Amino acid sequence: EHSSPILVTGGAGFIGSHLVDALLAKGHAVRVLDNLSTGKRANLPLDNPRLELLEGDVADTALVRRAVAGCRAVAHLAAVASVQASVDDPVATHQSNFIGTLNVCEAMREAGIKRVLFASSAAVYGNNGEGQAIDEDTAKAPLTPYAADKLASEHYLDFYRRQHGLEPAVFRFFNIFGPRQDPSSPYSGVISIFTERALAGTPIILFGDGEQTRDFVYVGDLVRVLAQALELPVLEVGAVNVGLNRATSLNQLLAAIRDVLGGLPEVRHAEARPGDIKHSRANNSRLLERFEFPEPTPIREGLARLLGR
Numbered sequence: 408e409h410s411s412p413i414l415v416t417g418g419a420g421f422i423g424s425h426l427v428d429a430l431l432a433k434g435h436a437v438r439v440l441d442n443l444s445t446g447k448r449a450n451l452p453l454d455n456p457r458l459e460l461l462e463g464d465v466a467d468t469a470l471v472r473r474a475v476a477g478c479r480a481v482a483h484l485a486a487v488a489s490v491q492a493s494v495d496d497p498v499a500t501h502q503s504n505f506i507g508t509l510n511v512c513e514a515m516r517e518a519g520i521k522r523v524l525f526a527s528s529a530a531v532y533g534n535n536g537e538g539q540a541i542d543e544d545t546a547k548a549p550l551t552p553y554a555a556d557k558l559a560s561e562h563y564l565d566f567y568r569r570q571h572g573l574e575p576a577v578f579r580f581f582n583i584f585g586p587r588q589d590p591s592s593p594y595s596g597v598i599s600i601f602t603e604r605a606l607a608g609t610p611i612i613l614f615g616d617g618e619q620t621r622d623f624v625y626v627g628d629l630v631r632v633l634a635q636a637l638e639l640p641v642l643e644v645g646a647v648n649v650g651l652n653r654a655t656s657l658n659q660l661l662a663a664i665r666d667v668l669g670g671l672p673e674v675r676h677a678e679a680r681p682g683d684i685k686h687s688r689a690n691n692s693r694l695l696e697r698f699e700f701p702e703p704t705p706i707r708e709g710l711a712r713l714l715g716r
C-alpha cells in the first residue's frame with residue numbers, strides 16, 4: 408500500500424519539504440507538485456527513487472488532475488504564504504490560494520481519493536483572539552485576501568466532505584519556524600529574517616514596539632502531526648489549531664537570539680504594519696486530544712539549531 412504516492416502540493420517549500428522528508432522516511436512514495444515560486448529543488452532529496460517532482464501550478468486544472476491521479480492521499484500546502492503579498496496582489500494570490508484548493512477538491516472527487524490535508528492559518532481568526540488563547544470555535548474574522556482564501560478553502564473542503572465523502576484534515580497553523588524558511592523577502596517569517604540578519608550582523612527592523620506576541624511552532628513538531636493525519640484510519644471532523652498555547656513577544660525573541668549568539672546587531676524601530684495582529688496564541692486542546700504531540704521543541708533550542716550553535 409506504500410507504493411501509490413502521497414501528493415504534496417507545495418512540497419518544495421519550507422513546511423512541504425519537511426513533510427516530504429518525513430513521509431519518505433516512513434517508507435511512502437511521494438509526488439510533489441510545485442511551481443517553484445518560493446520553493447526550491449535544493450529543498451528536496453531528488454536522488455530518492457520514491458520521490459517525483461512535477462513542476463507546475465495548482466491553478467492549472469488539467470495538471471492538478473494528472474498530479475492527483477493514482478495517489479492515495481493529498482497534502483495541499485501550495486499557497487502564497489505571505490499575508491502582505493495577498494494585500495498587494497489579491498487577484499494573483501487568489502489563483503494559488505483558493506483556485507488551487509478547488510482544483511484539488513475536484514480532481515480528488517473525480518479520482519475517488521478521500522484523504523486530504525489542508526494548511527489553513529491562524530489568520531482566519533483575525534484579531535478575535537486578542538490576548539486570550541484562541542480555540543477553533545472562536546469567531547472568524549478574515550482581514551486579508553490571504554485569510555479569506557484560507558477560510559473559503561476550508562468551507563469548500565467541508566462541502567466536498569458532506570457531498571462527496573472527502574476526508575479533509577484541516578490544520579490552522581500558528582507561526583511555524585525552522586530550517587529552509589526562506590528569509591529573502593521582507594514578508595518572510597520573522598524568525599527567518601531575524602536569525603539571518605543576526606548571523607550576518609545587518610540591522611534588524613522591528614515593526615511596532617516589539618510587544619506583539621506569536622505562538623511559534625518548530626517545523627519538526629508540526630510535521631509529526633501532519634504525518635499522523637495522513638495515516639490515521641478515522642479522522643474527526645473539524646479544523647485543528649497547531650500552536651503550543653505559548654506567547655512569545657518579539658522582544659523576547661530578540662533576547663533569546665542575543666543569548667544564543669552572545670550579541671545582536673542594531674535593532675531599528677519602524678511603524679507597526681497596518682493590520683498587524685497584536686496577539687496570537689492557540690488553545691491547542693483539540694490538537695492534544697486528537698494527535699500524539701510529544702513535548703515540543705523549546706524556541707531556544709529551535710533558534711540554536713537555526714543559528715548553528
Ligand code: NAD
Pocket residue numbers: 416417418419420421422423440441442443444445446447463464465466483484485486487488502503507526527528529579580581582583584589596
Ligand atoms: P513556502 O512559501 O515555503 O511554501 C509554499 C510552497 O508552495 C512553495 O514551494 C511554493 O513554490 C509553492 N507554491 C506557491 N504557489 C503555488 C502554485 N500556484 N502552484 C504550485 N506551487 C505553488 O511557505 P510555507 O511557510 O512552507 O507554507 C506552506 C503552507 O502553510 C502554505 O499554504 C501557507 O499558507 C501555510 N501556512 C504557513 C504558516 C507559517 O507560519 N509558515 C502559517 C500558516 C499557514
Ligand code: UD1
Pocket residue numbers: 488489490528529530580581582583593594595596597598600612613614615619621657680683684687
Ligand atoms: C505568519 C505567516 C502566515 C501565517 C500566520 C499564522 C509567514 C511569512 N507568515 O504571519 O503565513 O498564516 O503566521 O499565524 O510565514 N516583523 C518585524 N520585523 C520583520 C518581520 C516581521 O518586526 O522584519 C513582525 C511583524 O510585524 C509581526 C511579527 O513580526 O508583528 C510576525 O510577522 P510574520 O513572521 O510576517 O508573521 P505573521 O504576520 O504572524
